[in-house]
Amino acid sequence: MSEQTFLVLTALADEPRHGYGVVQRVQELSDGRVRLRVGTLYGVLDRLVADGWAEPDREEIHQGRLRRYYRLTGAGETALAEQTRRLAANVDAASAVLRARGHWPRSAEVRA
Amino acid sequence: MSEQTFLVLTALADEPRHGYGVVQRVQELSDGRVRLRVGTLYGVLDRLVADGWAEPDREEIHQGRLRRYYRLTGAGETALAEQTRRLAANVDAASAVLRARGHWPRSAEVRA
DNA sequence: CGCTATATATCGTCTTCTGATATATGTGGA
DNA sequence: TCCACATATATCAGAAGACGATATATAGCG
Numbered sequence: 120m121s122e123q124t125f126l127v128l129t130a131l132a133d134e135p136r137h138g139y140g141v142v143q144r145v146q147e148l149s150d151g152r153v154r155l156r157v158g159t160l161y162g163v164l165d166r167l168v169a170d171g172w173a174e175p176d177r178e179e180i181h182q183g184r185l186r187r188y189y190r191l192t193g194a195g196e197t198a199l200a201e202q203t204r205r206l207a208a209n210v211d212a213a214s215a216v217l218r219a220r221g222h223w224p225r226s227a228e229v230r231a
Numbered sequence: 232m233s234e235q236t237f238l239v240l241t242a243l244a245d246e247p248r249h250g251y252g253v254v255q256r257v258q259e260l261s262d263g264r265v266r267l268r269v270g271t272l273y274g275v276l277d278r279l280v281a282d283g284w285a286e287p288d289r290e291e292i293h294q295g296r297l298r299r300y301y302r303l304t305g306a307g308e309t310a311l312a313e314q315t316r317r318l319a320a321n322v323d324a325a326s327a328v329l330r331a332r333g334h335w336p337r338s339a340e341v342r343a
Numbered sequence: 344c345g346c347t348a349t350a351t352a353t354c355g356t357c358t359t360c361t362g363a364t365a366t367a368t369g370t371g372g373a
Numbered sequence: 374t375c376c377a378c379a380t381a382t383a384t385c386a387g388a389a390g391a392c393g394a395t396a397t398a399t400a401g402c403g
Contacts, residue, residue: 120234121233122232122317122321125325126321126324128325129321129324129325129328132325132332133328133331135296146319148282148324149320149321149324150320152317155299182278190250194331196329196334199325199329200329200334202325203322203325203326203329205234205264206318206321206322206325207322208261209234209237209241209260209261209263209318209321210315210318210322211236212238212241212260212261213237213241213311213314213318214315216241216244216245217244217308217311217312217315219245220244220308222308222312222324
């Protein structure tokens with residue numbers, strides 16, 4: 120699972136969001152590192168729906184503009200939890216190796 | 232950076248390894264989750280070398296078979312450390328959201 | 344003699360991310 | 374009034390990367 124997909128799942132797990140809201144939330148979640156292009160967003164969103172990890176929630180007209188909301192499904196939540204464990208395991212493995220190399224003096228950084 | 236690339240970097244950070252050794256180490260590091268196909272491996276390895284994150288180390292004949300070793304460069308170590316911090320931040324973000332959803336009763340799992 | 348593990352490498356295909364493009368409305372400044 | 378910018382949707386072509394299949398070759402074991 121790509122970082123983009125992971126962050127979109129996390130954004131939706133927070134609460135149902137519309138496309139543009141997901142873009143903003145992902146940017147917040149990643150401290151500005153990940154700015155989703157709309158092409159990426161809709162590709163990810165379509166795939167999440169196709170895989171049963173997200174589904175249409177509702178549509179709203181906000182200030183004259185349509186907002187199409189998506190929500191996380193139970194399967195999506197499970198997938199996110201599993202992927203999170205997986206990433207955490209990878210972080211632990213890499214941290215151990217880096218520490219052994221003398222790198223990584225401030226272990227607090229990975230744990231913070 | 233894909234999980235495959237991340238684990239190959241981690242395997243090389245451990246110590247210089249040859250292709251087949253990387254495949255085995257990645258499988259160990261990931262608790263059997265990631266079994267690199269050779270097509271993936273050489274693609275990753277070539278890209279790491281092209282990016283200056285890994286370089287040829289030495290060649291050995293071991294039991295009649297050639298072993299081509301690769302080692303991590305300084306830039307590779309930096310990249311691995313940065314990516315590890317990045318992943319750790321994503322894990323923290325997702326963990327917070329999952330906890331808020333009532334999911335994730337055993338926080339020790341992410342932290343272990 | 345054949346099977347499995349070790350060890351290298353290439354190739355076509357599929358998935359996925361990116362950048363470009365298109366359309367449209369509300370807001371704020373010049 | 375007009376322009377730029379943020380908001381909001383959607384599509385498409387191209388590039389990158391992962392995967393499965395395939396090929397070649399030796400050592401060890403039954």
